[in-house]
Amino acid sequence: MHDVVIVGSGPTGLMLAGELRLAGVDALVLERRPSQELAGSRGGGIHSRTIELLDQRGIADRFLAEGRTLQTATFGSTQLDLGGLPTRHPYTLALFQNHVERLLLEWVEELGVQIRRGVEVTGVSADDGGAHVELAGEGPVPGRYVVGADGGRSVVRRSAGIALVGPDATRSSLIAELKVAGEPGQQGKVDARGIHGLYPMGDGVVRVVVTEASLGPAAEPTLDDLKQALTDVFGTDFGVHSPIWLSRFTDATRQAESYRKGRVLLAGDAAHVHSPTGGVGIGLGLQDAVNLGWKLGEVVLGASGEDLLDTYHAERHPAGARSLKYTMAQSLFQKADPRQEALRDLLDEVLRVDAAGAPIAALLTGLDVAYHLGPGHPLLGRRMPDLDITTAHGPSRVYQLLHQGRPVLLELGAPGLDPGAWAARVQHVRATYDGEWQLPVLGAVDAPTAVLVRPDGYVAWVGEGSADGLGAALTTWFGARQR
Secondary structure: EEEEEEEOOOOHHHHHHHHHHHOOEEEEEOOOOOOOOOOOOEEEEEEHHHHHHHHOOOOOHHHHHOOOOOOOEEEEOEEOOOOOOOOOOOOEEEEEHHHHHHHHHHHHHOOOOOOOOOOOEEEEEOOOEEEEEEEEEEEEEEEEEEEEOOOOOEEEEEEEOOOOOOOOOOOOOEEEEEEEOOOOOOOEEOOOOOOEEEEEEEEEEEEEEEEEEOOOOOOOOHHHHHHHHHHHOOOOOOEEEEEEEEEEEEEOOOEOOOOOOOEEOOHHHEEEEEEEEEEOHHHHHHHHHHHHHHHHHHHHHOOOOOOHHHHHHHHHHHHHHHHHHHHHHOOOOOOOOHHHHHHHHHHHHHHHHOOOHHHHHHHHHHOOOOOOOOOOOOOOOEEEEOEEEEEEEEEEHHHHHHHHHHHEEEEEEOOOOOHHOOOOEEEEEEEOOOOOOOEOOEEEEOOEEEEEEOOOOEEEEOOOOOOOOHHHHHHHHHOOOOO
């Protein structure tokens, strides 16, 4: 029996597998595709907080080396400046999903993650003793826990009976990568139907996005469907042929009612589906994975009780809901409707006043996520800034301390702290830092004397001149039992 069985080896499944391996957990990934290869490049783009998560594991440079950074993002018609965000990565990284998956696969293979390919999951069952993943044509795969990272049509979610709720689709779009006759160049158009465009990708391949005249069926579209939609909008189908990838997406926005049902958990698109507007999908999934991975590790290895897993839903469901609201708001502006244009113009006037766009920039980039861990210092429940610190071993960065996915008790001028029974599991680091503490949206905050940083990079306790509350925080997040 495996500790954890992960269904799906997309970005979320791969990130979770890596997190579990760092925690010392036996994880098996099941994937329907015979290889990691994707038909087409798919979605593209990860934002600041997601890049920070990769930096926390020491692999951000791999992604930055292959993508292109953009220091602006658009909301409505307003250009938001990301360059002033208080992060080491104040930008969006343009990098298509096929490359994101390839780089994550390289990392998890280095960690020794086991992946079974070419298997079709048909259902899951679970009880107090464990879980079973049913496979087509062969016997079930047993595991102590199962995580569905198998996309918006998740077999795991449906088999577990977890409802997906939210607004239905109002319009649908076709997206494809394919060849065209001649060289049409880049085309773009916004009308009452929606956004349409052709974007050359090199080697004679173009990416096409076109909004359909009416809401399309759930069935996969055909090349004829695409030709008709292009002709309706542009008066020509541009001679499109030889599709590499052709799909349909909608603006439906739905979220799983629960991210956990007993021994079955959901992450990524299995837990939330939405319009690709804003490019938050990959990042949301990776953030789910990093939040869940260390918690599953604590429970599987017996350090913490199962109630720790309840904090996964409690933290990630509200964060996901907030991002889904962003995608719904942004999608409103993606057609040429006079009333929506009036709203967009007024919003543009508001967001251009001083730093009025900063909260939206922080939301889009994921830097504003704040888990509700109780009253206290503004740092509590927020991501730890990647400070340049000085330790007994010389200069370092906070995120370098998180490369192995272990919690950190960082002491900054409060001598005498003692992690006690958790000393073998929590890194206790004494350091100095003389700079300002800046948080997104909030700005400068009072410097703490110590912080307890969870493996996902969020602050679980803040010391303000004493050790008050440290023991309780260690027990809450890292259990009373020793492993």
